[in-house]
Amino acid sequence: MTWRNHIVGVDQPVPVLGGAQRPGIHLDNAASTPVLREVLDAVRTFMPWYSSVHRGAGHKSQRATQAYEDARETVAHFVGANAQDHTVIFGKNCTEAINKLSYRLPLAPDDVVLVSLLEHHSNDLPWRARAQVRHIGLDAQGQLALAHFEHLLRTHAGRVKLVAVTGGSNVTGQMPDIHRLAELAHAAGAQILVDAAQLAPHRAIAMRPLADPQHLDYVALSAHKLYAPFGTGALIARRDTFEQGEPEYCGGGTIELVTTDTVSWASAPERDEAGSPNVVGAVALAAALRALQSLGMAAIAQHEAELTAYALQRLAQVPGLRIYGDAQPQRAAQRLGVIPFNLLTRSHFLVAAVLSAEHGIAVRNGCFCAHPYLMHLLGLTASAVDAIRTQLAQGDRRSMPGMVRVSFGLYNTTHDVDSLVAALQQIARGDMRGRYEQDRASGECRLDHSQTNTSPWPGHTATESSCAVKA
Secondary structure, three states: OHHHHHEEOOOOEEEOOOOOEEEOEEOEOOOOOOEEHHHHHHHHHHHHHOOOOOOOOOHHHHHHHHHHHHHHHHHHHHOOOOOOOEEEEEEOOHHHHHHHHHHHOOOOOOOEEEEEOOOOHHHOHHHHOOOEEEEEOEOOOOOEOHHHHHHHHHHOOOOEEEEEEEOOOOOOOEOOOHHHHHHHHHHOOOEEEEEOOOOOOOOOOOOOOOOOOOOOOEEEEEHHHOOOOOOOEEEEEEHHHHOOOOOOOOOOOOEEEEOOOOEEEOOOOHHHOOOOOOHHHHHHHHHHHHHHHHHOHHHHHHHHHHHHHHHHHHHOOOOOEEEOOOOOHHHHHHEOOEEEEEEOOOOHHHHHHHHHHHHOEEOEEEOOOOHHHHHHHHOOOHHHHHHHHHHHHOOOOOOOOOEEEEEOOOOOOHHHHHHHHHHHHHHHHOOOOOOEEEOOOOOOEEEOHHHOOOOOOOOOOOOOOOEEOOO
16 A cells, blocks of 8 residues: 555565564554654754744844644644634644643532543543532443533532543544534533544544534544654634643743743743743644644545454454443544553553564553543443552553453555464464563563564663463
8 A cells, every 4th residue: 555655664574583573563552653755854844943942133043933823724724724713833742732631621619521431541530620510421332421420410410510531442443423522511501622632644634613503612632642742732623722721830921021020921832831842842743733634534434444354354253252332343434543451360450461472563551541431441440440450550461451442544554454363363372472470560462582582672781570471
């Protein structure tokens, strides 16, 4: 597929057990995507013009300022925002964007924020310190329960100020109907925030004008999940919210005038971008968004849906493998390409370690910063959670529950899926060439390199581990 040609390091060789190398297969895109060549080219082109922004009189400063503000326009265009209703605030990442909104949205201690149980911790914990959080329940497949959402709106009528919901789950790939949720929230006098960290790389987003009952009030996204490194993210927000109040960070760039007694704050978005901004990060993010739109968000969505359907079919052929969430291939277009599973006879720590060390396949394992969601999907009882908490307090993570997660990007192929399935079939049979030990503090499984004279990667030295993994 030609889209692979757009990815930096797509076939980068990685070491495997025995000293050999093979092209790595990256199936951890929900954590971070690789880099688009268009992004790397844009950064290289910009770097000779890098300078301070906004108040420099020199030509480089003016060029850098223009690039930074152009990036802001590109982000707004990508999510369908308009300058009259919205402002684009750059920051470190999606987590910082949500935390910023939690500080800047006027909330009283008795106000209610409805947070779905689908959420990454970054769209849950910030709200717990600012208001009364009530969690929207899920059905047996881990999808948001619309009836429970409506029940919470009625129960807390007049107090619900915000609905905070993911656009796409980083655990199961479930995509709530955000515009339907927005319509119901607005009818109840609330606003809506969509955490689009997972959604933005895979689906088109339309915030819509504020006059539209289904509009989105706030959208947060992160560049490192959009094929752009350099550490930036953005909050696309209602302008009227950020034209009022004091920013949580004060200093350079946030003000119009300061005396010894008074402060006149700058307008949005400058009011909320204290200090020297990450200009290179903004340029990289904008380049990524332009590239994705050029490739076509609809085409990306179609390719990833077909790949997800194929993966669900193939994974079902692995003995003892359980998929969490919606495992029906025919509904792949209604979800993202994020698939969590467990091999019921193998630790998720072990499966992830073997995939990497023996097959060169990168996945993620654990709880994916979404503990409440994982507990629901795994069916953990309160007593089981208490037992886990006790073990964690003793510094022992070896029994930490979790899953293995594969997540696709636009460049992944059916060959990647076939390689994954073949590896999982071997693991399910117990066909593992390495010996693995589990670290007590982290729970991670690591190769015991004393079994071989050849390290799987240059410069690696064996580390002490506490106990062997039992298959």
